[in-house]
Amino acid sequence: MIQAEKKGRTIQMKEKVLVAYASQYGSTQEVAEAIAATLRESNLAVDLQPMRKVKSLAGYGAIVLGAPIYMGLLHKDMQSFLALNQEALTQQQPAIYVLGPLSIDEKELQESRAMLDKELAKFPWLAPLAVEMFGGKYNPARLNLPHRLIASLPASPLHGMPAKDLRNWAAIQNWAKSLVMKFQMASLAPCGLSRTRAGVPQSGEMEMKNATKIFTSTFGVIMALAGLEHGVGEVLQGNVAPSGVMILSWPESAFFHSLAGESAMTIIPNLLLTGILAIFFSLLLLVGSILFVQRKNGGLIMILLCIAMLLAGGGIFPPILGIIIGAVGTRINAPLPWWRRHLPLGFRRFLASLWPYSYTACIPSWFALVPGVPILCYFFGVNNPVLILGILFFALSTLLLTMFAGLAYDSERQNDSRPGRLVPAVI
């Protein structure tokens, strides 16, 4: 397990990173070296190699590929590398950078970007984790004969061009730093991935690295466990009629005293049956959250189960939150254009960057609420309403934050995976 430092926190990646480059005159190689150095500063183990020397991609947890553009085409080493490694690169999303533009003129930048789009479109199976274009380096004194001939043509844009180096090292370093987080998120995902070019799986495809799916699964399980706890309390009350629609799942329990006996509601005129149904629906929610939530209509089924839980003793908070979580579940694998259209890029990225932290903070906060609070009260006599409200507030707010951060994260990931999208980082 390799550990990487990110802003003082330790993140983990299972395997090494490969930085492979194609380069004619060395400028793309120097960028590869800078990227490798930045990744190593983050404590990642990095192999740096010319593309044509890479024998296998096995054993790499993340891949960065760099190549220049020549005459509108990706360097031939990059073209053959992509073609030869299609299978491995379909499983493993590489981060790609390209060197090209020798001018800061917006029109020429656009042209270089259009060339890159066209080139990457030749590999429709490719779904990069990130794509970036940086300014290139040019030295007429070092050109080989064919390039010298091209540059000597009066019609060539290189004709009479002086030596220049438009590589923006700060942008290169920032991009490399941004990859650390992306690699971590990719390695956190529970299953292998198989993706289309736009970063969204085809219908029927099983799993992908997807914050929305992780969110829905995790918190679906937590709400199901809470529903089960309610159901057990109602079953233990036996074959009696409830006093009304609103009931307490644990009215006599000293353990649940701190949670006011755990409110619930039921439309069934029998507490034993209410409890059995709450357990039944909660178990279905539990299994569905783990196994089926990413399937077609998974989110919708989750919502229906939560409504059933709400009407049959599964508590108040768990099913209501479960309905919201199920609504998020309907967005698993769905394109998320709204986020890109309505939220400013900087805010979206900030929100997306919060996802792993809020997710990690949110899970323990729910367990701090149940069974944490009853344990504190029952065994240690700590019955502080401010503390309980504080934990409840923290659990609810981190849940909402995790939900929005996950959606922003997925929307960014879809966005980054589009070969045509380039952040103007040149010069």
Ligand SMILES: Cc1cc2nc3c(=O)[nH]c(=O)nc-3n(C[C@H](O)[C@H](O)[C@H](O)COP(=O)(O)O)c2cc1C
């Ligand atoms: C003959 C020649 C043709 C080039 N054609 C393009 C091009 O079509 N589009 C582009 O964006 N850059 C083009 N470039 C710029 C290179 O991509 C840039 O110089 C790059 O930094 C070279 O990388 P290298 O030193 O790793 O070989 C060209 C450069 C040369 C010398």
